[in-house]
Amino acid sequence: xxxxxxxxxxxxxxxxxxxxxxxxxxxxxxxxxxxxxxxxxxxxxxxxxxxxxxxxxxxxxxxxxxxxxxxxxxxxxxxxxxxxxxxxxxxxxxxxxxxxxxxxxxxxxxxxxxxxxxxxxxxxxxxxxxxxxxxxxxxxxxxxxxxxxxxxxxxxxxxxxxxxxxxxxxxxxxxxxxxxxxxxxxxxxxxxxxxxxxxxxxxxxxxxxxxxxxxxxxxxxxxxxxxxxxxxxxxxxxxxxxxxxxxxxxxxxxxxxxxxxxxxxxxxxxxxxxxxxxxxxxxxxxxxxxxxxxxxxxxxxxxxxxxxxxxxxxxxxxxxxxxxxxxxxxxxxxxxxxxxxxxxxxxxxxxxxxxxxxxxxxxxxxxxxxxxxxxxx
Amino acid sequence: xxxxxxxxxxxxxxxxxxxxxxxxxxxxxxxxxxxxxxxxxxxxxxxxxxxxxxxxxxxxxxxxxxxxxxxxxxxxxxxxxxxxxxxxxxxxxxxxxxxxxxxxxxxxxxxxxxxxxxxxxxxxxxxxxxxxxxxxxxxxxxxxxxxxxxxxxxxxxxxxxxxxxxxxxxxxxxxxxxxxxxxxxxxxxxxxxxxxxxxxxxxxxxxxxxxxxxxxxxxxxxxxxxxxxxxxxxxxxxxxxxxxxxxxxxxxxxxxxxxxxxxxxxxxxxxxxxxxxxxxxxxxxxxxxxxxxxxxxxxxxxxxxxxxxxxxxxxxxxxxxxxxxxxxxxxxxxxxxxxxxxxxxxxxxxxxxxxxxxxxxxxxxxxxxxxxxxxxxxxxxxxxxxxxxxxxxxxxxxxxxxxxxxxxxxxxxxxxxxxxxxxxxxxxxxxxxxxxxxxxxxxxxxxxxxxxxxxxxxxxxxxxxxxxxxxxxxxxxxxxxxxxxxxxxxxxxxxxxxxxxxxxxxxxx
Numbered sequence: 001x002x003x004x005x006x007x008x009x010x011x012x013x014x015x016x017x018x019x020x021x022x023x024x025x026x027x028x029x030x031x032x033x034x035x036x037x038x039x040x041x042x043x044x045x046x047x048x049x050x051x052x053x054x055x056x057x058x059x060x061x062x063x064x065x066x067x068x069x070x071x072x073x074x075x076x077x078x079x080x081x082x083x084x085x086x087x088x089x090x091x092x093x094x095x096x097x098x099x100x101x102x103x104x105x106x107x108x109x110x111x112x113x114x115x116x117x118x119x120x121x122x123x124x125x126x127x128x129x130x131x132x133x134x135x136x137x138x139x140x141x142x143x144x145x146x147x148x149x150x151x152x153x154x155x156x157x158x159x160x161x162x163x164x165x166x167x168x169x170x171x172x173x174x175x176x177x178x179x180x181x182x183x184x185x186x187x188x189x190x191x192x193x194x195x196x197x198x199x200x201x202x203x204x205x206x207x208x209x210x211x212x213x214x215x216x217x218x219x220x221x222x223x224x225x226x227x228x229x230x231x232x233x234x235x236x237x238x239x240x241x242x243x244x245x246x247x248x249x250x251x252x253x254x255x256x257x258x259x260x261x262x263x264x265x266x267x268x269x270x271x272x273x274x275x276x277x278x279x280x281x282x283x284x285x286x287x288x289x290x291x292x293x294x295x296x297x298x299x300x301x302x303x304x305x306x307x308x309x310x311x312x313x314x315x316x317x318x319x320x321x322x323x324x325x326x327x328x329x330x331x332x333x334x335x336x337x338x339x340x341x342x343x344x345x346x347x348x349x350x351x352x353x354x355x356x357x358x359x360x361x362x363x364x365x366x367x368x369x370x371x372x373x374x375x376x377x
Numbered sequence: 378x379x380x381x382x383x384x385x386x387x388x389x390x391x392x393x394x395x396x397x398x399x400x401x402x403x404x405x406x407x408x409x410x411x412x413x414x415x416x417x418x419x420x421x422x423x424x425x426x427x428x429x430x431x432x433x434x435x436x437x438x439x440x441x442x443x444x445x446x447x448x449x450x451x452x453x454x455x456x457x458x459x460x461x462x463x464x465x466x467x468x469x470x471x472x473x474x475x476x477x478x479x480x481x482x483x484x485x486x487x488x489x490x491x492x493x494x495x496x497x498x499x500x501x502x503x504x505x506x507x508x509x510x511x512x513x514x515x516x517x518x519x520x521x522x523x524x525x526x527x528x529x530x531x532x533x534x535x536x537x538x539x540x541x542x543x544x545x546x547x548x549x550x551x552x553x554x555x556x557x558x559x560x561x562x563x564x565x566x567x568x569x570x571x572x573x574x575x576x577x578x579x580x581x582x583x584x585x586x587x588x589x590x591x592x593x594x595x596x597x598x599x600x601x602x603x604x605x606x607x608x609x610x611x612x613x614x615x616x617x618x619x620x621x622x623x624x625x626x627x628x629x630x631x632x633x634x635x636x637x638x639x640x641x642x643x644x645x646x647x648x649x650x651x652x653x654x655x656x657x658x659x660x661x662x663x664x665x666x667x668x669x670x671x672x673x674x675x676x677x678x679x680x681x682x683x684x685x686x687x688x689x690x691x692x693x694x695x696x697x698x699x700x701x702x703x704x705x706x707x708x709x710x711x712x713x714x715x716x717x718x719x720x721x722x723x724x725x726x727x728x729x730x731x732x733x734x735x736x737x738x739x740x741x742x743x744x745x746x747x748x749x750x751x752x753x754x755x756x757x758x759x760x761x762x763x764x765x766x767x768x769x770x771x772x773x774x775x776x777x778x779x780x781x782x783x784x785x786x787x788x789x790x791x792x793x794x795x796x797x798x799x800x801x802x803x804x805x806x807x808x809x810x811x812x813x814x815x816x817x818x819x820x821x822x823x824x825x826x827x828x829x830x831x832x833x834x835x836x837x838x839x840x841x842x843x844x845x846x847x848x849x850x851x852x853x854x855x856x857x858x859x860x861x862x863x864x865x866x867x868x869x870x871x872x873x874x875x876x877x878x879x880x881x882x883x884x885x886x
Contacts, residue, residue: 182863368568370567373572
């Protein structure tokens, strides 16, 4: 036995027999409008993109990812959607089973049906090509039960489920096949009538950001979990804490042992959940009766929104009652480092309040660790 | 011209996989007298013999010779940025190896080590001259240990003033070396990181927004690891002093400003020099290190002991009763202090200034050539002031063009006798970063060769991306599968753990 063979531990054959299985699905029309500055290919935008002569780009990016993965994993058994949603891209040498045959033209229903078949078949990872809309369709079916990873092929890719590119998607997938137990929750975002919001929660492989960040020692996710425990431990007796939406703040709920509504706003006091998924009216009532309160807010990844995206129940009236000094912001260091430009945004319909919220604020990134960031309106 | 290079490559087994039962390197004679069993109490005796390798002496020699031939660095041109890879004069190495130094025991009486204590004291005086501080110690075993010393001195200083309960925060910048926030956190402080502004410099406004009566200290590098000298450094120090905090100057990037600035004159209360980087002592896994920590007279009572004083022509070690005790054993790695002393005496103050100027000149020479290579850009290109002793570059454009990353390019460069380049400390705010540091000791031919290799590899990648993506080809090993490094179920730092996690049975112990 030599050092090199024992250290690498690459056993492609084992993956076919009993290892992790992946499901592959592509939204073939994703990204078509990108170069024409059309924001997505949902609904009418697709017709506009086609009319303007847009050509499909997603298949080439997905093929790049799969070919790269085939170099790392020459023999792999996969489940796949029928052509043009994946089966036509499977590299030679892999064994593919088609779980759903779409009709032309393909629709979001084909994506969802394929995802349902993947869940039924018990896959360990869904590798998909598309944008935020595709991510949302799949995440809603998987419901946080099965990890997913996106090959970025769309126009909007705000969600944390995407690899940084086709090649890194292949590398992350290969590493996940070796360590399928390593996963973490992220937010899936998509555009709604009033901007970008948090639409679903998904699991992704927790294997770092790709080869270049392999030297990062502590995973950012565990820092946020530790931060949740630290913040929970610092809570003052009798004080009301308003917990904003998102996976970061959910770590505070988890540390307290109370359920989190994840997409909604919860209120706790003395370690007890006193109201879940509250409306603006309910919050105002609690603030009127409950004495001084602290709001714990997460940051929407990609966009850096603090307020006005997916948390409109935190209205200007609510925020005035809480007071800008009683807001604690939490986010993983990775998330804030990825913000471009490196600022946090608030979008509240109250000019004076917005002014009070702006300026430099501390963002907690771990227990006793914070980063100063500029908040802009 | 690109030179040929090929590293030694052995399919070398682990020592635990070699040899056979009963094989021995050296068989000592039986004891003349029975030592008896009572030398080791029964409770401490092993019931099973330890699982040691059973190999012959020539097997051991060959094995370690092969391993020594397979080092992957420190044998080529190494412009490993932020590390100041400086030539270590042989004469200093020879000096430190002599019996009169190497055989000294730390518990010897002061009267028998007057010469060594004199060097320690004189070197302390020289560093005071270079920094304006009032006292240096050499106990910390590296730069991070010196930062840790500062965090502990800060604790002690505010504890003595009864302010430790409120002064809970240490402020640093996003481009300070990670040892600053890390040691502050280890000492129990809350860490506040100030981000960079649009010009690449940490924001003075952001600093002012967070300093308060809770601020214990500022810990910061300048110039930072991108080579940017902060022209507002005095205002930074003033903003922290106004609220009663201490200021620590991490002089890890001292090489470009040696003899040109003094930390105390900028207002700092303490600073740190890395003797194994800036002062000509070996670094990089090459031996022991020293983080020389210096501070003002106000902080001196809080230093770890022992301190060396000159009284009536006699050098003495004394304890420092109000101090933080020890951060390491004895006076520190004194062999390294002697080497640094020899280097500094040889250089003289003029030589040190000249070395600093050459390092800045060499970096700017490199920058001019590197920026002419298509695909290379630099961090904060809008910042038109000259960088100091290093510059952080980006291969982001090249990656967008070819799909090849900085890591791919780095791997391929090692095929030409160039050591892997330094990329960036965390956080990675520049895409596909690399950071060469020319220093004053590399010749212009060597710098040109390094640049030529980079240009050659970038060109290769455009013609034959697979060649670069699958590099290195002439090195000891090709790519290492790093996936187990982040996986507690697979990583293994011992043979026993390796066997257990790979289901190879117990290790026999």
